[in-house]
Structure formats: C-alpha cells, structure tokens
Amino acid sequence: xxxxxxxxxxxxxxxxxxxxxxxxxxxxxxxxxxxxxxxxxxxxxxxxxxxxxxxxxxxxxxxxxxxxxxxxxxxxxxxxxxxxxxxxxxxxxxxxxxxxxxxxxxxxxxxxxxxxxxxxxxxxxxxxxxxxxxxxxxxxxxxxxxxxxxxxxxxxxxxxxxxxxxxxxxxxxxxxxxxxxxxxxxxxxxxxxxxxxxxxxxxxxxxxxxxxxxxxxxxxxxxxxxxxxxxxxxxxxxxxxxxxxxxxxxxxxxxxxxxxxxxxxxxxxxxxxxxxxxxxxxxxxxxxxxxxxxxxxxxxxxxxxxxxxxxxxxxxxxxxxxxxxxxxxxxxxxxxxxxxxxxxxxxxxxxxxxxxxxxxxxxxxxxxxxxxxxxxxxxxxxxxxxxxxxxxxxxxxxxxxxxxxxxxxxxxx
Amino acid sequence: xxxxxxxxxxxxxxxxxxxxxxxxxxxxxxxxxxxxxxxxxxxxxxxxxxxxxxxxxxxxxxxxxxxxxxxxxxxxxxxxxxxxxxxxxxxxxxxxxxxxxxxxxxxxxxxxxxxxxxxxxxxxxxxxxxxxxxxxxxxxxxxxxxxxxxxxxxxxxxxxxxxxxxxxxxxxxxxxxxxxxxxxxxxxxxxxxxxxxxxxxxxxxxxxxxxxxxxxxxxxxxxxxxxxxxxxxxxxxxxxxxxxxxxxxxxxxxxxxxxxxxxxxxxxxxxxxxxxxxxxxxxxxxxxxxxxxxxxxxxxxxxxxxxxxxxxxxxxxxxxxxxxxxxxxxxxxxxxxxxxxxxxxxxxxxxxxxxxxxxxxxxxxxxxxxxxxxxxxxxxxxxxxxxxxxxxxxxxxxxxxxxxxxxxxxxxxxxxxxxxxxxxxxxxxxxxxxxxxxxxxxxxxxxxxxxxxxxxxxxxxxxxxx
Numbered sequence: 001x002x003x004x005x006x007x008x009x010x011x012x013x014x015x016x017x018x019x020x021x022x023x024x025x026x027x028x029x030x031x032x033x034x035x036x037x038x039x040x041x042x043x044x045x046x047x048x049x050x051x052x053x054x055x056x057x058x059x060x061x062x063x064x065x066x067x068x069x070x071x072x073x074x075x076x077x078x079x080x081x082x083x084x085x086x087x088x089x090x091x092x093x094x095x096x097x098x099x100x101x102x103x104x105x106x107x108x109x110x111x112x113x114x115x116x117x118x119x120x121x122x123x124x125x126x127x128x129x130x131x132x133x134x135x136x137x138x139x140x141x142x143x144x145x146x147x148x149x150x151x152x153x154x155x156x157x158x159x160x161x162x163x164x165x166x167x168x169x170x171x172x173x174x175x176x177x178x179x180x181x182x183x184x185x186x187x188x189x190x191x192x193x194x195x196x197x198x199x200x201x202x203x204x205x206x207x208x209x210x211x212x213x214x215x216x217x218x219x220x221x222x223x224x225x226x227x228x229x230x231x232x233x234x235x236x237x238x239x240x241x242x243x244x245x246x247x248x249x250x251x252x253x254x255x256x257x258x259x260x261x262x263x264x265x266x267x268x269x270x271x272x273x274x275x276x277x278x279x280x281x282x283x284x285x286x287x288x289x290x291x292x293x294x295x296x297x298x299x300x301x302x303x304x305x306x307x308x309x310x311x312x313x314x315x316x317x318x319x320x321x322x323x324x325x326x327x328x329x330x331x332x333x334x335x336x337x338x339x340x341x342x343x344x345x346x347x348x349x350x351x352x353x354x355x356x357x358x359x360x361x362x363x364x365x366x367x368x369x370x371x372x373x374x375x376x377x378x379x380x381x382x383x384x385x386x387x388x389x390x391x392x393x394x395x396x397x398x399x400x401x402x403x404x405x406x407x408x409x410x411x412x413x
Numbered sequence: 414x415x416x417x418x419x420x421x422x423x424x425x426x427x428x429x430x431x432x433x434x435x436x437x438x439x440x441x442x443x444x445x446x447x448x449x450x451x452x453x454x455x456x457x458x459x460x461x462x463x464x465x466x467x468x469x470x471x472x473x474x475x476x477x478x479x480x481x482x483x484x485x486x487x488x489x490x491x492x493x494x495x496x497x498x499x500x501x502x503x504x505x506x507x508x509x510x511x512x513x514x515x516x517x518x519x520x521x522x523x524x525x526x527x528x529x530x531x532x533x534x535x536x537x538x539x540x541x542x543x544x545x546x547x548x549x550x551x552x553x554x555x556x557x558x559x560x561x562x563x564x565x566x567x568x569x570x571x572x573x574x575x576x577x578x579x580x581x582x583x584x585x586x587x588x589x590x591x592x593x594x595x596x597x598x599x600x601x602x603x604x605x606x607x608x609x610x611x612x613x614x615x616x617x618x619x620x621x622x623x624x625x626x627x628x629x630x631x632x633x634x635x636x637x638x639x640x641x642x643x644x645x646x647x648x649x650x651x652x653x654x655x656x657x658x659x660x661x662x663x664x665x666x667x668x669x670x671x672x673x674x675x676x677x678x679x680x681x682x683x684x685x686x687x688x689x690x691x692x693x694x695x696x697x698x699x700x701x702x703x704x705x706x707x708x709x710x711x712x713x714x715x716x717x718x719x720x721x722x723x724x725x726x727x728x729x730x731x732x733x734x735x736x737x738x739x740x741x742x743x744x745x746x747x748x749x750x751x752x753x754x755x756x757x758x759x760x761x762x763x764x765x766x767x768x769x770x771x772x773x774x775x776x777x778x779x780x781x782x783x784x785x786x787x788x789x790x791x792x793x794x795x796x797x798x799x800x801x802x803x804x805x806x807x808x809x810x811x812x813x814x815x816x817x818x819x820x821x822x823x824x825x826x827x828x829x830x831x832x833x834x835x836x837x838x839x840x841x842x843x844x845x846x847x848x849x850x851x852x853x854x855x856x857x858x859x860x861x862x863x864x865x866x867x868x869x870x871x872x873x874x875x876x877x878x879x
Contacts, residue, residue: 197623396695
C-alpha cells in the first residue's frame, strides 16, 4: 500500500474494539438508561415515534434486582421462578455439553452463557404455537417449550435417536412439534423466511406469529435488510430480534456498524418500530417481546428488537476468546449476569433464597449428567450406534425417486 | 349393449374419490350431457356428465361411497330396448371392448415406491412404468401461446388449491414483465397475486418461509439471471432443509421465469442456468419446449411437494402450439419426449434448442440423414432410459444446449451414454453449446456465439462421418 500523500484526508479506517487482550475492558460506549426510565409506546405507534427507543435501553431490574417502571410485566412468583429454573437449566446444559465436547464426545458446541434471558424470557412471552426461527444461540427456547433434553443431546452426538438422522452439526436443532425451525448455518436466511412464514399465517387467517433471532454481526447480511423491507412493506406479524452480544467471533459489533448507530436504530429507516432492550434483564426481554407480540397479533405489523447482552463464552468450541478480547471482560459488563439478576429479584421479593438457588443448580447439574448418560445409551459418537446408513438418501425428496434409489442400491445400503 | 359408467379421474394423479351424490335414479332416461352424479376428492368436486344416452339400469355404487377407485364401474346404462336381465352382472367390470381405458398419469417422482434394495431393476421402473397421457384421437386442440399456457396452468391450479399463490416483481398490476400473469390479479386478488420489492434474495426467502408454513408459492423471477441473488434461499434452504431437518420441514415451491438468451440483451440477461440447478439434489428442474408441455409440466410442478425450478424461455413466450383441450392437462415430471424419430443419430435438447434441433433434423433429412430428437423436458431427474435406448438404436449422440459446454447438460449426457451405451456408440458424442465467453450484445457476435440449426446439423454430420 502506498503512503498517503500530505493533505490526503480520505482516512482509510477499520474500526477496532475498545479493548483487546491485556487491555482494560471498556464499556463506556454502552449507553445504559436507568431502569424504569424508558416509557412504553402505544401498541399501534408509528415507527417514527420510536426514535427514543432506538437510543434508550428498556430495563426493569436495577442492579439490586428491584423491578420498576412501565415495562414491569408483573409476573407472578411461579412464573418468575419458572424463568429462573429454565435459565439455570440452559446454563447447566451448556456447561456440561461444552465440557463433553472438550472430551471428544462431540465435534462441536456453542454455549449461550450470559444470554439465557434473551431466549428463555422471549419464549415465555410468546405462545407455544408461534413459530420461532432462531440462530444457534437460543437453545433456551427449547427448554422453555419443554423439549426433552435427552433428545437434544442425541442430536448433538448424532446417535441412533438423533431426530435429524446424523445430517446436521451439533446445536443446529430442528423441532417441528415445538414450532422451532431448523437452525441455518448460513447467517440470516431465517429473517426473510420468518417474515414469509408470518405472512403465510396471516394469509391463512391463523393467529400464530413468527419470531426470529440473529446476532449483531449478521445485521450486515443482505437478508437483514431485505427482511426489514419486507416486514415493513407487508406489515408482517413477526418479531425480528438482533441479539447484540458485542462479538462476532473476534470482530466486535463495530465491524457491523454498531458503534455508528444502534442496531435498533436501523428499524426506523425501514419503517419498523424499534425497541432496544437490556438483554440480561429477563423481565425487560419478556415485556418487550410481549409488546411486540401484541402489536403483531393486533394487525400493526412487525417490530425490530435489539437485545443488548454479552457473549460470556467463546463463539464456539473452535475459537479461543483469550486471543482476541480481555479474558475478564464479561466481569466488567455493565448489565451483569441475567441469572444472578433474576435471582436477586426473587430473593428481594422473598420468593427465593441462596440455599434454594444452590440446591436448584446442583439438581440441574445432576439432571443434565443423568440425561447425558441416558443419551449415550442410544449410542455415542465414537462407538455408535449412529444414525442408520440406509437413511442417507431419505428426505432428499418427499418420495425417493428412481435415480436416488439407484444410488442407494449402488452404495449397498 | 349395456354401457358401463366408470368412476372418472378428476386429475391424473387421482386414484380414488368420493361418490357424493347421484342426480339420477334407476329407470331414468338420460341423454348425452345430462349430469349423472357428483364426485369429489380432498381437492375438488366435479359433476359426471353422461356421454351416451339410454336408461339407468342399475346404480352399483351408492351415493356417499368413499374410496371409489378410478375406473370402477359405478352404474349400468341400458341402451334402447335393453333391460337389466340382458346384462350378465358377473361380467361387470371385466374386460369389455367398448370400455375406454383412462389410465391415470403417475408422476414418477412423487409416486415411485421404494423397492426392496435386493432387487436391482434392469431398467428404470419409474419411467418405463409411466403411462404417458393418452389422448383420444378426437381430442380438441387449442392453439395457444407458451405465455398463455403458463398462465392457464397457474390459474387452474390456483382455482383448485387455495394454498397456491403467485409472487414476484411486477406480477400483479403490471401482469408480469412478459405478461405471463395476465388478468390474474383481477381473478385472484391481491392476496394471491403479490407484487414484491426488488429484492430477489429477499422475496425468495420470504416465499421459502411461506412454503415452510404450508402454502405453495409460485415465485416469478423477471429472469433467472436475477435469481443468482436468490441462490442461497433456493439451494441452501429450499433444496436442503427437508434433508437437514430429518424430514420435518417441507418446502413445496415453484421458482419460475425466463431463462437463457433473448435477443441482444447482453451477458447479464442471457444465461442458461439449467446445469446450475440440475446439479442440486433436492431440486426438481424442468425446462419445457412447447405450450402443451409448458402447461402440463407447470401444473405438475405446482402439485409436486418438492421445490421445483421451472425454466422458461423469453423467445418462446409468443410461440403458438396446440394444447389439448382437456379438463386437467398434466404432463408427468421426469419423462423425456421423442419429438422426432430417426435411426442415424440422436439429438438431445431442452427448451428453445428443441426447435433448433427439429429444424436441423429437417435439413439433415434432405441429405438422407435420419435424426431422432429427444426433448429432455425435465433436467432433474433426467430420463436416462429414453436417452440410452435411443442411442442404442442410432449409435450416435449429439447434445444441444444454450449454456456453456463445460460441466454442462451435454457433458452429463455424454457421460451417461458412455457409461450406459458405450458398446453401441459408433462415434464419440458431440456437444453443441454456447461459446465460452460471456454472451455479447451485438447481433453478429451473439449469432456467432449461440447454437443454430446449421451448427447442430454440422455436428450431426460430424458424428455420422459425412
């Protein structure tokens, strides 16, 4: 590259995150509104009326776990404890599966540490019939909808009970009974597809809506922009969530343009109302999702929600975050740990205590341990039994055509 | 002699239905055109009209009967002076020289049964078992443009299935860039004929999502050249999701629009994508030539539960061909058509190149060379048996396509023939295709780049060593 001549101010520029390994974590760029400070817009408000929400941050829980403000969903104790339990279970599952991957029990894994509220609270705010088009970090939805943990594990180790028949890499779940769409390895394809699914539901006169999740980095995909256009043009009953967890492997949210304007702000330009939410506040995520679902169900169309959170673990088992971000960065994250914050809220209400919490966590760890043991009874990655080889040509087409059947015969399976 | 009234088929794929209501009683005198009964399937209802006159002698299948097989005898019509005593009831439904067999058309992709893996078939059973649509000699033919045939196919399917809808750029108010959706907005309204923003990638994704929700979208691309942007949704989502989801997710969708070169529209509007889509398991790829196939194959594509890529041709839209004037004209997917029989060489072609090949065959006939022309019709699955049996007869092969040759349809067919009919070949297969440069705009360069009847004839002469 040639040296820039004196006076050349075109300024070639590539953004860098506030801190890299060895540097002090710096989250001064994260704009945090005080809990309770952001009002709730009218359910039929125009996109242009949501400017303040694109910059603010909807929060219900303060640092001590006290709930306040117009977004407090006023859930009962059982509902709150259930959300806590589901977030704990998601974390326990991730923890064990990650370790098992390290021990060679599966090829690949992706944790959702620190982002449990994003999935669990949203799932609880939706109806079970609502179709979800998640990314690979919303396994909490599966727990919230009651998926059998053993089945999830059997998929991750491709054994004889894998409902995906050995065809998808771990974590890329599909669960049709739970209205949980196939996780796509190509980022953002689920966004326009969720819009189309939602429009089809509306065209059929059904009440189910769709919801989809992508990460901050994925907003740079063309699909993000076409999905927002389409959702706005057709007033599709869909909720489009951007989970801003600050990192896309080693490139930070700024590489997708997140430090120039909030991801939430992008919605307004497309004519979509937008909400920016504290993603580590289960009550705020619940309330924002409920608001968007109500808006969609009452015919006012789609909402873009940015959930601001932090990816507590590596992107996947394939990368080492110590090489690209400060090791202890999560500890400095201003929005804390979603599990701890909901725990503090419940304790503050007198509905929970540390002892019960510890007991819950240890029981969940044991549940996961026993589930994995059961999963292995249907086969392990190394020893099998694995997915039956004869099914390798199933589901290429609805019926197996002659040319595919001939290949199966040639293969001798 | 008494006439057997048979359970009719509402569609080529119908095997049985409900006889919901009789509108005549035993003893009623009827004339041709009288409505005899109503039948229905889960998709549609239809009245049975009498084609003969006489007296209803006996109703064999009572109203309300479920699962009545197609071609089952449902009533006896007595001719003048006959009574039921003249009818040998034991022989009803047995071979009857007067009975017209109306065999249902089977779709080889949809209807193939999985055979026992130990019995490797000698030939392709799905294709050899396929019964082509047999038309009565007096079937009325209606001259129709390819454009209108496509429109009629969509409109007929949309009338019979509320889940089918059309979407794309300019398909509604403007009636399509090539007017293929003429009058469809008027008939079906804005819910089922949907204009989209200019984002092939976006609306293809939207349609794929709607298909996952159980609708049956027809996506019109203004040209398949623009569908390059939508490739990810067509291939990574539409074609692969059923497989990746362990069979849980289904994507019944048709992507259609003009493909290949028009007249002087430059490199970015002139590509033939048949080999691109033909490469992908999970997709069905169709490229019809005439109006009858355009209609019959598009109807089959819309009914097919798999994702289908349907490649039309801009320069064929205005061409007029006969289309059978029958209630439900459906052509089976996966079956090639021998457009012209011959003994000296086989030409394979699809879409517009079928016409060029037929012209070449005329030129060659004048020179004493007899050419067999196979219209592939379906690119995936390819009708291998029709190609192989033709080459086993003619011993020579020339493939013709608009796209570039390398890794093309012709390459695939040449490989198929060398593997399956090597001992029958008297000459190496020859390929005719576009030259390997992006297609130029100027007419002289475009003509030089593309196949022509004369160039096809020259390739056949080469294969015949004359």
